[in-house]
Amino acid sequence: MLRKREVELSELAESIANYYCPEGLVDPAVIAKKIDIPYSYGDYGDAFDGLIEQENGSFHIFINNRNNFADHPRSRFTFAHELGHYFIDEHRQALLKGKTPSHPSFTNFSSKNPVELEADHFAASLLLPESRVKNDCFKKRFNFKLISDLSSKYQTSVTATVLKLMTIDKHPIMLVCSESGRVKWFKYSHDFPFKWLKKPQGVVPRNTLAGAYFSSKEKFDDELPITANDWFENVWDRDISRQFFEKCIYSDRHNFVLSIIWEN
Template sequence: MINNTPLSHIKELAEFIALQYDEKLTPVDKIAQDEGLELFYDGYETGTFDGMTVYQNRKFYVHLNIDSGNRKDSTRGRFTLAHELGHYFIDAHRVGLQKGILVPHSSNTNKKQFDTIEREADYFASCLLMPESRFKDEIFRKKFNYELIQNLATRYNVSITACALRFAQIGNHPIMIVYVENGVVKWKLESDDFPYKWLLNEKKIPKNTVVGEYFSKSNLRDVYKTEKVWAMDWFNNVRDYDTNRSFYEHCIPHRNKALSIIWED
């Protein structure tokens, strides 16, 4: 049994490690090297795994799957390595690997706990790659728009999704992020102070939205755009006096998937 680690502890740990290095772009490979971890960037076929931390012969080995896009210094590779560093640095994870309690792959019997552990490692990676103090310096007195997320993602060499999630956690403007596959909402996350918490149709995306148009009109398959949308078209429990309340939505589509970032002026 692996005990859960408070997110506040994970944040403090990850950011302490990141700020030990002068580089504004957290040097994840250097951190691994300084800890004596053996890194292997190799092909392990697509659809298998992104990264894997193994404890063997009293040593930790980290495998990064380049067949899934986890090349050294790529956005995906950096996040995957940072995630695996989470398994190494978070005490409960490291001890679990050493004792054989935490295995590299999940199983049906421990899926709930495994998901929690993976979320902890994801959070560690986010805090390691985008430490709060540095991140907030970058956004100080800057008006929110999609270009700000783009610039931050480039600045920290992370994906748009990772950057948007971090902004929702610690940014200076409330946003909501909605991820959709085949017209079905798979997950959403919003800033604590975002004015709405529930989507209009829960899992089915509303038609009168940018992402709704993407999935309903084939000629929009390759369009990336920011458009004005209405609260009553996106959210549940919109009061009568807010029927004309407007937001902005930027949709990032890719084949049968799309990510929408929603915010208000």
């Protein structure tokens, strides 16, 4: 997404958060009520995480909470994402014209569809309004504790929290999501110094914390120092000594690791 668009959507989401939920937690259900959009929670199987429907100019939002309760960070994010399809002008116009008759959305952050990426970015910015987050980060050292403090305060997943932090230039960050030894997707902030993961492409490098999990199921509770060379390709000699940290979040059930990487 272009930086200009990112800023535009972030400002839109923040103005909505400040207008409807000026104090405390941003609650997508409160916003939906205030703008008269009915919504339903239900078990919709694997069909979607969230859906917004439009008929004769009226909207309805569906949230799949088969695995979660309504206040779960995942349900909150899905709800905020669907609100994005309503509040972002181009998305609402497309819905009104019937261009997107049913719009199943998945909250897995891996969509390549630009419309979905915009709604994801809107959702992260709605739940984590930029100036509130900036205030919380003020003069704080960047580490995993900051991320987990923010995600409990704002009731957002670590992934959503990091995605928001990536756009506020607090600190250069990279996120790598891998499964069964393969990189599923990665994202980095505009100011992250390296853009290419180590070759062979798509394989989690062995000398990383994620690599240790896939080769020997070893897990680390803490963030640990790594060098640029461990994760990245084309690292100049002068950059070899730059120290980075990696913190992993594991899911044994899915043989899945989320790596958060930042420079010391």
